[in-house]
Amino acid sequence: MVRYIIKRILYIIPTLFIVAFLIFFLVHLIPGDPALVILGEDASPENVKVVRETLGLDKPLYTQFVLWIGKVGMGDFGRSIFTKRPVIDDILERFPVTLVLTTLAMIFSLLIALPPGIYAAVHHNTRKDYTFMFCTILGVSIPGFWLGLMALLFFSVKLGWFPTIGFVPMWEDFFVGFRYMVLPSMTLGLFMAAVVARMIRSSMLEVLRLEYVTHARAKGLGEWKVIGKHALKNAFGPTLTTIGIQYGMLLGGAVITETVFSLPGLGKYLVLSIYSRDYPVVQGCILFFALTYMVINLVVDILYVYFDPRIVYE
Amino acid sequence: MMTWQRLVAHKTGMLGLVIILLNVSVAFTAPWVATHDPLGMDILNRDAPPSMDHIFGTDDYGRDIFSRVVYGTRISLYISLLSVLVAMVCGIGIGAFSGYYRGWADTVIMRFMDALMSFPAILLAIGIMAVRGGHINNVVIALGVVYTPRFARIVRGSFLSLKEKEFVEAAVAGGNGDLVIIFRHILPNCMAPIIVQATVSLAYAILAEAALSFLGLGAPPPAPSWGNILSDARNFMLDAPWMTIFPGIAITFSVLGFNLLGDALRDVLDPRLK
Amino acid sequence: MRSGMRILVILAVVCMIGFGQGDGLVGAASKRGGEIKVGTNADVSAVDPHVSTSVPNAVVLNHIFEPLVCYGDKLDFVPVLAERWEISSDYKTYTFYLRKNRLFHNGREMVAEDVKYSIERVMDPKTGCPFRSHFGKIESIEVVDKYTVRFHMKESNAGLLSILAYEHPRIAVIPKEEVEKQGGVFNHPVGTGPYAFVEWKPDRYVLVERFEKYQPLPGPMNGMGGARIPYVDKIKFIPIGEKEVATMALLNKEIDFLLQVPFKSVEKFRKEYSKKGIVIEEIPGLAFYQIFFGFKKPITKDVNFRKACAYAIDRDMVAKAATRGYCAVNSSFVAVKNQYHTPYHDTWYKKDIPKAKALLEASGYNGEEVILYTSKKYPMMYDQALAVQSELATLGVKIKLEVVDLPVLIKKFTSGDYQMLSFGLGAKPNPNLAYIVLKMNGFLAENPRMRELMGQASKTLDFETRKKAFEECHRLVYENVPAIGFYNYNYFNAYHSYLKGFKILPTNMPRFWGVWLEK
Numbered sequence A: 001m002v003r004y005i006i007k008r009i010l011y012i013i014p015t016l017f018i019v020a021f022l023i024f025f026l027v028h029l030i031p032g033d034p035a036l037v038i039l040g041e042d043a044s045p046e047n048v049k050v051v052r053e054t055l056g057l058d059k060p061l062y063t064q065f066v067l068w069i070g071k072v073g074m075g076d077f078g079r080s081i082f083t084k085r086p087v088i089d090d091i092l093e094r095f096p097v098t099l100v101l102t103t104l105a106m107i108f109s110l111l112i113a114l115p116p117g118i119y120a121a122v123h124h125n126t127r128k129d130y131t132f133m134f135c136t137i138l139g140v141s142i143p144g145f146w147l148g149l150m151a152l153l154f155f156s157v158k159l160g161w162f163p164t165i166g167f168v169p170m171w172e173d174f175f176v177g178f179r180y181m182v183l184p185s186m187t188l189g190l191f192m193a194a195v196v197a198r199m200i201r202s203s204m205l206e207v208l209r210l211e212y213v214t215h216a217r218a219k220g221l222g223e224w225k226v227i228g229k230h231a232l233k234n235a236f237g238p239t240l241t242t243i244g245i246q247y248g249m250l251l252g253g254a255v256i257t258e259t260v261f262s263l264p265g266l267g268k269y270l271v272l273s274i275y276s277r278d279y280p281v282v283q284g285c286i287l288f289f290a291l292t293y294m295v296i297n298l299v300v301d302i303l304y305v306y307f308d309p310r311i312v313y314e
Numbered sequence B: 001m002m003t004w005q006r007l008v009a010h011k012t013g014m015l016g017l018v019i020i021l022l023n024v025s026v027a028f029t030a031p032w033v034a035t036h037d038p039l040g041m042d043i044l045n046r047d048a049p050p051s052m053d054h055i056f057g058t059d060d061y062g063r064d065i066f067s068r069v070v071y072g073t074r075i076s077l078y079i080s081l082l083s084v085l086v087a088m089v090c091g092i093g094i095g096a097f098s099g100y101y102r103g104w105a106d107t108v109i110m111r112f113m114d115a116l117m118s119f120p121a122i123l124l125a126i127g128i129m130a131v132r133g134g135h136i137n138n139v140v141i142a143l144g145v146v147y148t149p150r151f152a153r154i155v156r157g158s159f160l161s162l163k164e165k166e167f168v169e170a171a172v173a174g175g176n177g178d179l180v181i182i183f184r185h186i187l188p189n190c191m192a193p194i195i196v197q198a199t200v201s202l203a204y205a206i207l208a209e210a211a212l213s214f215l216g217l218g219a220p221p222p223a224p225s226w227g228n229i230l231s232d233a234r235n236f237m238l239d240a241p242w243m244t245i246f247p248g249i250a251i252t253f254s255v256l257g258f259n260l261l262g263d264a265l266r267d268v269l270d271p272r273l274k
Numbered sequence C: 001m002r003s004g005m006r007i008l009v010i011l012a013v014v015c016m017i018g019f020g021q022g023d024g025l026v027g028a029a030s031k032r033g034g035e036i037k038v039g040t041n042a043d044v045s046a047v048d049p050h051v052s053t054s055v056p057n058a059v060v061l062n063h064i065f066e067p068l069v070c071y072g073d074k075l076d077f078v079p080v081l082a083e084r085w086e087i088s089s090d091y092k093t094y095t096f097y098l099r100k101n102r103l104f105h106n107g108r109e110m111v112a113e114d115v116k117y118s119i120e121r122v123m124d125p126k127t128g129c130p131f132r133s134h135f136g137k138i139e140s141i142e143v144v145d146k147y148t149v150r151f152h153m154k155e156s157n158a159g160l161l162s163i164l165a166y167e168h169p170r171i172a173v174i175p176k177e178e179v180e181k182q183g184g185v186f187n188h189p190v191g192t193g194p195y196a197f198v199e200w201k202p203d204r205y206v207l208v209e210r211f212e213k214y215q216p217l218p219g220p221m222n223g224m225g226g227a228r229i230p231y232v233d234k235i236k237f238i239p240i241g242e243k244e245v246a247t248m249a250l251l252n253k254e255i256d257f258l259l260q261v262p263f264k265s266v267e268k269f270r271k272e273y274s275k276k277g278i279v280i281e282e283i284p285g286l287a288f289y290q291i292f293f294g295f296k297k298p299i300t301k302d303v304n305f306r307k308a309c310a311y312a313i314d315r316d317m318v319a320k321a322a323t324r325g326y327c328a329v330n331s332s333f334v335a336v337k338n339q340y341h342t343p344y345h346d347t348w349y350k351k352d353i354p355k356a357k358a359l360l361e362a363s364g365y366n367g368e369e370v371i372l373y374t375s376k377k378y379p380m381m382y383d384q385a386l387a388v389q390s391e392l393a394t395l396g397v398k399i400k401l402e403v404v405d406l407p408v409l410i411k412k413f414t415s416g417d418y419q420m421l422s423f424g425l426g427a428k429p430n431p432n433l434a435y436i437v438l439k440m441n442g443f444l445a446e447n448p449r450m451r452e453l454m455g456q457a458s459k460t461l462d463f464e465t466r467k468k469a470f471e472e473c474h475r476l477v478y479e480n481v482p483a484i485g486f487y488n489y490n491y492f493n494a495y496h497s498y499l500k501g502f503k504i505l506p507t508n509m510p511r512f513w514g515v516w517l518e519k
Helices: A002-028 A034-042 A045-055 A061-073 A087-122 A127-139 A144-158 A174-208 A211-219 A223-261 A266-275 A279-307 A309-313 B002-009 B011-028 B065-101 B103-117 B121-132 B136-162 B166-173 B178-214 B226-236 B242-269 C003-020 C025-031 C055-061 C112-123 C132-137 C160-166 C176-181 C243-251 C263-271 C303-312 C315-323 C353-363 C379-395 C406-415 C431-439 C448-458 C463-480
Strands: C035-040 C069-071 C077-079 C082-087 C093-098 C138-145 C148-153 C195-201 C205-210 C234-239 C278-293 C327-329 C369-374 C398-403 C420-425 C483-496
Touching (some): A002 A061, A002 B121, A061 A279, A087 A174, A127 A174, A127 B242, A144 A174, A174 A223, A223 A266, A266 B121, A279 B121, B011 B065, B065 B103, B065 B136, B065 B242, B103 B136, B121 B136, B166 B178, B178 B226, B178 B242, B226 B242, B226 C243, C035 C055, C035 C243, C077 C082, C077 C160, C112 C132, C112 C148, C160 C431, C263 C278, C263 C483, C278 C379, C303 C353, C303 C379, C315 C327, C315 C379, C315 C483, C353 C379, C369 C406, C431 C448, C431 C463
Parallel strands (some): C369 C398, C369 C420
Antiparallel strands (some): C069 C077, C093 C148, C195 C205, C278 C483
């Protein structure tokens, strides 16, 4: 068991290295020069040269890569070209926002998805099931930013239930902060809810057919106990994996949601820094996102063992 | 075939198919269905609400939104079909090679695929678009790259389990070359999950294009992609909400079609899940 | 009138005058208090004034710092930290006499040493000030005595005052010990302005609060100078990227002031939102948008082609497309509201398709595609490009629109590597700084007379000489069409009616001193 965990952790390192390699060269292929963005219309060749030298952009590409990767290993992601602050500081300041957003979205989606998903599985092939399926499919078909803007228009402007802008961290003031996060996390979570609901339904269906369920029923166990203790626990495994994979979608969706709702998260920061060609920030952010995704999946894989111990021996 | 019959009998799946066919036919007949030139500006008539002349109203440059949405069908279909095709070809190739030959090549390749998949899809697409610049074919490439690992994984997984089966042994014994075995014997048996993944990817591609356009990284304006129309309209949500409703419905509708069909295919092709 | 009454009347008049000027104590006290929340469209990129470059930074930093000299409402030079100055007749020596008792936010008095330190920090390559080269013309800075500082220029240069005024707050006067305490990067800036920096939460807001020991300067509010009376306790600058969301936030009273109102919303603000107590202010601006021609590429390097385009494009139509008419149509590099603008600067081509066609033929245009670069980041840049494309289509010129990212556009612009490019310039009170961009597309290289004129204008502060020089500059622009300018657009600010005393500037730099809340 412990060996399995260690193996999984070690697995992350080479993957991360490849990711870093890909990121660096991807980012440096982006046309446009950050020196010019900084200088704007006041860019004269002398100014540009000075700025480029200050930023270290005049060194050959592979040298820049080696320097960067070395520092990253030490936890130094370099300095932002624009703010001159350490990238890692900027990332760590914004990352909790994205984390809270995606986690809340995940919680909302589970709350929304699990009951109907289980219900539909149990009432399989009935009208209720079909309606449910249709609703979930609709849920995954709506573009996120459209939903976000509509939600703002309706719930914030027309009804005045939620603020349109602003952010207070939930660790500073739980209830006020929560109020700022409700609309964004529900918008983000809706898509995920639909996916999770479908997943839980199909795994439940699969499990409900299996012999040991019939056996449990034959034993005379109450239906709820059958569903809750036996079926659900086993069905949850694949659902958990899906959740892990879907977390990647949440991280991606966070980019859009943060832009629409003006949340000071990592996703919005990444997009803004792509526009301004702030290379160190872009690289650092993407690397951080990748790392987060890998860690989440690691956690999921470990939790999976609880639901399906057989996996350790594969 | 049993599967075809069951597919036709699947009500929601058929609804999905109808939606898709509707989309395709609008895409083909766009010049006749559209009422105006989708790029034709009419500054004096900007931001007009829906009327007899402009069924969906006009946008900020006076362009007819209905015609733009109609022509947008072409762009979304082009992007989604082509990018999934690219992803399928690359993914199947990589997955088949990896699953069949195993060994260290398999490990390296799969590690690479894992690395690609560890980027949230949108971020990878954003990155590629930023590098290559705004062009409709770059969106195809970006999305193609994003989906390739998913296909590769599925194909490799299927190959791993199928390779041990008897019919493969028989084919080998019959003296068939590797390529023949891969493409003629094993691959046809993996088609089910590939097809399902394809419809899922088609649906996501349309949403992804919309998201990229929202961030200004999609097909460059003035192309009337649905994402662009929606993105242009977002500055008018308070003043002219109709501008967002129609492209939004178009996107949702099309994605719905692919999802319904995909679900039906999943139900039909993998009876265990029914 | 009886003498008693007379005395009372005189007293009353004196009181009114006294209170009217600089707001007497009673009036001031009742106005004090409150917090203003300002919605901007982008976050600051840094709070160190010498590193900041962008407009969002200036919006905030204007409240924290004071310059030596600034531009007044009428674009005259207003002394701020400097009480007066003397310029040697050869424009090589500038002597600034500083005001006394200007306190930094840390309590220390600002002296000549600080000016020397600040400007030298700007000139130091290690600081990374993007506008370092503007100050490269300074030979040395001398501290004459506690309140006198002298600039020695390398050669005759009449532009120092305008650089000092234009670049504010980016070349603010700062105290050395604070910078050193913070290890060289000024993360908690300290200045002499009416508001002191409190905190910057990136992507969330910048907060400043009143500096209690601030002494407003004499005279009425004038540009960035004059009496800057901090009535409100705090100002919070909140960046909101989505324009519709910003409007929603204003309607919801989540912000009190919106810095930029999109043109398309102006009507709605005036008709509908005004009923909800929202005020919208308009002012003609000093910034421009133009289409530039590249002198290094085929067809656009031919003056006949450029003139043909000028004859073919209806500027009013382009202006309407891009600004909905909220602008002043102007093709000169001297803005309409600029003090150097004379009726001569209105000279331009009237739409004349036959003439245009003749010139087009003379240029040898063969129906090939001409590429016009633009970006979607600034709507006006994009809208005018679309309009130009459609106008030139009627002439038979095929324009291909290449929409690129802003950094790529800037790169193209500065290198001159394009045929046509849609671009915008910020306010340039000194027209020299506007004409200098014509170096980048290759026009100045071809036109020695233009360079001569600009040199002339830069060597003097005499209004008449400069005025004449700029008029001739415009004549050269008119004859050679290196660029087609379209308009100086208007700025719109919107805010709730309980916010009083606000006066908009033609540079759209908001001033929240002299502003109070009546809730």
